[in-house]
Amino acid sequence: MSVGLTEYLIVSAILFSLGIFGIITRKNAIMVLMGLELVLNAANINFVAFAKYGGMNIDGQVAALFVIILAAAEAAVALAIVLNIYQNFKHINVDEIVKMKD
Amino acid sequence: MTQDTILLLSAAIALLPLLGFAFLIFFGKRLGRASGFIGTAILGISLLLSILVAFSKISNFADIQLIQAKFNWIDLGNNFFIRVGIGIDNIAAIMLIVVTLISFLVHLFSLEYMADDKKFTRYYAYLGLFSFSMLGIVLANNFLFMFVFWELVGISSYLLIGFWYEKDSAANAGKKAFLVNRIGDLGFLIGIMIMFFTYGTFMYDEIFSDISSGILPFDSGSMLTAAGILIFCGAIGKSAQFPLHVWLPDAMEGPTPVSALIHAATMVAAGVYLVARVFPMLTANALLTIAYFGAITAFIAATIAITQVDFKKVLAYSTVSQLGYMVMGLGVGAFSSGFMHLVTHAWFKAALFLASGSVIHAMHLSMSKLNDHHSDPQNINNMGGLRKKMPITYVTFLIATIAIAGVPLTSGFLSKDGILAGTLAYANLTGNWLIPLMGFAAAGMTAFYMFRLTIIAFHGEPKTEIASNTKETNKYILIPLIVLATLSIWIFYSPNPIDASNGWFHKAVPQPHTSVSETYQWDFLIHNETTIEAGTSTHTSQHYGTAFEEEIHSQHYIAMALSLLIAGLGIFFAFCVYQFKILNADNLANQFRKLYKGSYSKWYFDEIYQATFINGSVGLAKVLAFFDNKIIDGIVNLSSLITRGFSYFIGHFDNIVIDGFVNLIANITGFFGAAVRKVQTGSVQTYIVLAIIGMFLLFYVII
Amino acid sequence: MEDLLFYLFAFVVIGSASVVVLSKNIMYSAFSLLFTFFGVAGLYVLLFADFVALTQIMVYIGGILVLIIFGVLLTTKITGVDIKSGTTGKVQLITASVVVVIIAISLILLFTNVEWVNQEFVQPNTTIDSIGFAFMTKYLLPFEIAAVLLLIALVGATLIARRK
Numbered sequence: 005m006s007v008g009l010t011e012y013l014i015v016s017a018i019l020f021s022l023g024i025f026g027i028i029t030r031k032n033a034i035m036v037l038m039g040l041e042l043v044l045n046a047a048n049i050n051f052v053a054f055a056k057y058g059g060m061n062i063d064g065q066v067a068a069l070f071v072i073i074l075a076a077a078e079a080a081v082a083l084a085i086v087l088n089i090y091q092n093f094k095h096i097n098v099d100e101i102v103k104m105k106d
Numbered sequence: 107m108t109q110d111t112i113l114l115l116s117a118a119i120a121l122l123p124l125l126g127f128a129f130l131i132f133f134g135k136r137l138g139r140a141s142g143f144i145g146t147a148i149l150g151i152s153l154l155l156s157i158l159v160a161f162s163k164i165s166n167f168a169d170i171q172l173i174q175a176k177f178n179w180i181d182l183g184n185n186f187f188i189r190v191g192i193g194i195d196n197i198a199a200i201m202l203i204v205v206t207l208i209s210f211l212v213h214l215f216s217l218e219y220m221a222d223d224k225k226f227t228r229y230y231a232y233l234g235l236f237s238f239s240m241l242g243i244v245l246a247n248n249f250l251f252m253f254v255f256w257e258l259v260g261i262s263s264y265l266l267i268g269f270w271y272e273k274d275s276a277a278n279a280g281k282k283a284f285l286v287n288r289i290g291d292l293g294f295l296i297g298i299m300i301m302f303f304t305y306g307t308f309m310y311d312e313i314f315s316d317i318s319s320g321i322l323p324f325d326s327g328s329m330l331t332a333a334g335i336l337i338f339c340g341a342i343g344k345s346a347q348f349p350l351h352v353w354l355p356d357a358m359e360g361p362t363p364v365s366a367l368i369h370a371a372t373m374v375a376a377g378v379y380l381v382a383r384v385f386p387m388l389t390a391n392a393l394l395t396i397a398y399f400g401a402i403t404a405f406i407a408a409t410i411a412i413t414q415v416d417f418k419k420v421l422a423y424s425t426v427s428q429l430g431y432m433v434m435g436l437g438v439g440a441f442s443s444g445f446m447h448l449v450t451h452a453w454f455k456a457a458l459f460l461a462s463g464s465v466i467h468a469m470h471l472s473m474s475k476l477n478d479h480h481s482d483p484q485n486i487n488n489m490g491g492l493r494k495k496m497p498i499t500y501v502t503f504l505i506a507t508i509a510i511a512g513v514p515l516t517s518g519f520l521s522k523d524g525i526l527a528g529t530l531a532y533a534n535l536t537g538n539w540l541i542p543l544m545g546f547a548a549a550g551m552t553a554f555y556m557f558r559l560t561i562i563a564f565h566g567e568p569k570t571e572i573a574s575n576t577k578e579t580n581k582y583i584l585i586p587l588i589v590l591a592t593l594s595i596w597i598f599y600s601p602n603p604i605d606a607s608n609g610w611f612h613k614a615v616p617q618p619h620t621s622v623s624e625t626y627q628w629d630f631l632i633h634n635e636t637t638i639e640a641g642t643s644t645h646t647s648q649h650y651g652t653a654f655e656e657e658i659h660s661q662h663y664i665a666m667a668l669s670l671l672i673a674g675l676g677i678f679f680a681f682c683v684y685q686f687k688i689l690n691a692d693n694l695a696n697q698f699r700k701l702y703k704g705s706y707s708k709w710y711f712d713e714i715y716q717a718t719f720i721n722g723s724v725g726l727a728k729v730l731a732f733f734d735n736k737i738i739d740g741i742v743n744l745s746s747l748i749t750r751g752f753s754y755f756i757g758h759f760d761n762i763v764i765d766g767f768v769n770l771i772a773n774i775t776g777f778f779g780a781a782v783r784k785v786q787t788g789s790v791q792t793y794i795v796l797a798i799i800g801m802f803l804l805f806y807v808i809i
Numbered sequence: 810m811e812d813l814l815f816y817l818f819a820f821v822v823i824g825s826a827s828v829v830v831l832s833k834n835i836m837y838s839a840f841s842l843l844f845t846f847f848g849v850a851g852l853y854v855l856l857f858a859d860f861v862a863l864t865q866i867m868v869y870i871g872g873i874l875v876l877i878i879f880g881v882l883l884t885t886k887i888t889g890v891d892i893k894s895g896t897t898g899k900v901q902l903i904t905a906s907v908v909v910v911i912i913a914i915s916l917i918l919l920f921t922n923v924e925w926v927n928q929e930f931v932q933p934n935t936t937i938d939s940i941g942f943a944f945m946t947k948y949l950l951p952f953e954i955a956a957v958l959l960l961i962a963l964v965g966a967t968l969i970a971r972r973k
Contacts, residue, residue, distance in 0.1 A: 006812060007811065007812045007815045007816075008927075009925050009927065010920060010921055010925075011815065011819070012852065012856070013920035014917055014920060014921070015819045015822060015823065015852070017913060017916035017917050017920060018823050018826075018913060018917075019822060019823065019826055019845075019849075020912075020913075020916065021909050021910075021912050021913035021916070022823070022826045022827060022829070022830050022909075023826070023830075024798060024908075024909055024912060025830050025905060025906070025909040026829065026830035027791070027794055028791050028794055028795050028798075028901075028905045028908070028909075029791075029830070029901065029902055029905045030830070032835060033884075034835065034877060034880050034881055034884065035830075035835060035838060036790075036791075037877060037880075038829055038830075038838060038839070038842055038877060039829075039830060041842065041869070041873065041877075042826055042829065042830075042842075042845065045845070045846070045849045045869075048849070048861075048865075049849060049852055049853075052852075052853050052856045052858045052861055053856055055856065055858065056856045056857055056858075057925070057927060058925060058926060058927075059926060062936065062939045062940060062943050063943070063947075065858050065860070065861050065936060065940060066940060066943050066944065066948055068853075068858070068861050069860075069861060069864060069940070070951060070955060072861075072864055072865065072868050072869070073868075073955045073958070073959065074955075074958075075868070075869070075873060076868050076872055076873060076959070076962075077958055077959055077961075077962035078962075079872070079873040079876050079877070080876065080962050080963065080966040081962050081965055081966050081969070083876050083877070083879070083880040083966070083970075084965070084966035084967070084968075084969040084970035085969055086880055086884060087880070087883060087884065087969075087970045088969050088970060090883070090884040096884050098789065098790050098791060099789050099791060101789075101790075791901075795904070795905065795908060798908065798912065799908060802911070802912060802915065805915070806915075
């Protein structure tokens with residue numbers, strides 16, 4: 005069986021699931037961020053795979069580039085927030101930060 | 107030397123000062139005094155290279171008009187591309203020497219003049235930036251580069267005028283120069299845009315050949331005229347032509363060597379250079395306008411210069427007047443003489459400014475020795491008798507004065523005479539007699555005020571103690587003076603001291619062929635292909651002359667006699683009034699009270715601009731502010747009053763009726779909220795899990 | 810050959826991603842994230858997306874990963890026990906595993922069962938030209954907005970992270 009669209013989609017599905025797993029199980033906020041990056045990468049693989057096989061041509065790659073831009077912006081802001089949280093709470097364990105409750 | 111080598115070398119000439127600028131800006135602080143020597147050395151290398159380039163261009167490639175290189179800068183496909191490049195023709199080659207030599211001498215001069223300044227290294231960095239930008243203007247072969255470097259010289263001029271920014275007057279003068287130049291540059295930019303819109307290129311040679319093949323902007327000759335005049339607007343600003351001349355005298359707040367370099371010899375001549383560059387595309391009407399602007403400038407500035415008492419202000423107005431001459435010369439079509447006046451004027455005006463710098467420096471030193479901090483070192487009424495104290499400065503200043511007054515055996519005579527002959531020929535052919543009239547009047551006044559300055563400042567007895575304590579300073583100041591004064595002698599331009607037309611200069615800088623068709627051009631400026639014998643030289647060659655050049659030849663001796671007579675009168679009058687005191691200057695001033703006051707206060711140009719444009723915009727702003735404050739705010743306040751009245755009633759209604767409902771609902775919600783509160787853990791991760799589960803539920807429901 | 814490369818990269822991606830989410834040591838996670846990004850870039854190359862692959866390497870590895878490692882170093886006491894980034898409790902772990910497995914299975918089923926339009930991509934020599942054109946013509950507005958977004962993110966990040 006030669007590699008086609010489906011194989012890429014399966015890889016991206018597994019990567020996505022791993023990312024989600026990271027996001028919901030880890031305590032450390034930075035680990036949560038890493039999981040988020042995995043999810044974004046999974047989405048990106050889909051875009052580029054569809055660009056090749058699904059007839060999206062260059063549009064798919066452009067969308068992937070926009071995702072990368074967003075990821076860069078997100079990472080910068082998120083890490084800034086993490087640093088701020090660290091300054092306030094002296095730790096970055098997301099399950100203990102439940103101020104939103106109040 | 108091949109053409110490629112020439113282009114490479116000329117690029118190097120321009121880039122070396124930029125390198126110096128970058129180096130001094132970043133490392134200057136650590137170098138201290140050495141930075142001055144580095145800057146000077148770099149300009150020295152540039153000078154040697156440009157002499158090499160100019161020599162080989164003029165002697166080896168005499169038959170090739172323009173050596174140039176073009177390359178793509180921006181290419182967006184769809185036939186939209188912008189090309190830039192550099193080019194060297196004879197006038198560019200000559201300008202290279204003018205710029206680098208004067209810049210080099212000014213660097214040398216400043217080693218002494220600026221020695222005690224705290225911002226010594228930054229001064230040299232700025233000089234490097236200026237030299238780079240000016241050389242860029244010279245080398246540009248397209249409007250785009252021209253405009254870019256045009257603005258770059260503008261900014262370096264701004265930086266150097268406001269160099270002593272601690273002084274309010276210097277900072278203001280810098281701002282004024284910058285803003286006034288903007289007005290002209292706006293026109294310049296519009297002109298360039300018309301050209302690019304029509305021809306799709308910025309290259310001079312492509313535009314000219316398109317014009318001669320009959321393509322016109324918007325298919326109309328008057329649009330070509332308009333484009334020419336708009337481009338000339340740039341020159342009006344940069345070359346301080348009437349009515350935008352007001353910035354140049356104020357620019358004298360900068361250090362004196364800077365005034366010599368930028369505001370006398372090179373940058374202000376950039377406007378003239380621009381007109382020379384675009385000469386082939388100027389139509390008859392555009393040329394006429396340019397000629398009138400030049401003549402008016404030359405005349406008005408000369409009248410102002412007569413009464414000024416600040417050493418540098420006199421020279422500044424004389425610069426404006428001489429620039430007017432050059433523009434007038436180009437405008438009437440005396441291209442070679444106009445451009446030659448640019449070159450010769452650069453030498454003798456730089457000499458005058460540097461000599462004034464020498465005097466001011468000596469006055470400063472003498473003042474600080476006497477502990478006097480209040481006198482004005484630039485006021486000529488504080489000087490006098492400097493002839494004996496500073497003999498070398500005096501002699502060089504005198505030579506330059508003679509040159510600017512247009513006495514035979516000097517360079518100034520050759521070029522000025524050529525321009526005056528051109529105006530006479532032009533008037534003869536077209537009937538515009540006002541132009542030569544103003545030209546000759548200005549020539550007479552020039553001779554008068556320059557000798558007035560010389561006599562008051564250098565002759566007689568010292569008028570103050572400061573002046574009697576001055577003495578010559580060192581060699582850094584004297585060498586540039588001697589070099590520049592030497593270059594003001596006729597022999598460098600033509601073997602014949604009374605006629606330049608057979609010298610190498612006129613051969614190297616011939617009248618360019620106009621590209622404008624006969625419909626829109628003076629017919630006497632169109633080159634006709636008759637073969638005439640080329641002067642007295644032994645070999646005959648094909649010479650494509652214009653009817654105008656022949657007319658100049660026939661007017662030459664009349665113009666010479668007239669200008670000699672007028673200049674002689676001016677000098678004689680100056681000696682009568684100020685040296686031998688046959689006529690009393692104060693009595694004369696009293697007799698022509700109104701004229702004297704008008705001239706002394708520069709014909710109130712600044713006041714008029716203040717009253718009209720500046721106060722006008724301030725007034726408009728005030729009217730708008732009033733409108734805003736009273737009327738708009740009134741309406742707003744009124745409506746707010748009405749709204750408040752309504753809200754008072756509505757408020758009561760709200761409190762009782764609506765709030766009752768709302769509270770009821772809120773209580774119900776609160777009850778439910780308390781019930782489901784347990785779900786809200788506040789932990790982000792729980793929310794994510796719930797969101798994902800929700801999403802997948804939806805997913806399965808829909809599919 | 811290409812298939813072999815695909816499986817290699819897929820293995821690298823999934824393997825290192827597992828290390829990322831499962832490892833107890835946060836530094837190990839950060840470094841295996843590097844291999845994940847490389848593997849994804851390799852997949853892009855196999856998909857003829859050379860420019861995207863380059864951008865992936867430069868932005869993710871050169872930028873985001875470095876940021877993340879900085880974040881780790883700034884918020885973790887290296888010498889302390891904190892470097893072991895614990896998971897949430899046992900109960901959550903089991904729920905999460907169940908949820909994630911359901912997601913993975915349903916996604917894979919979905920992807921394999923749909924009949925995708927299979928339209929082969931006409932491969933130019935390099936995609937940079939066409940991407941450039943797309944950015945400058947069709948996607949000009951999103952492109953500009955992305956630029957503004959990056960600026961805002963930059964300023965915002967600086968403002969938030971600043972010590973009070």
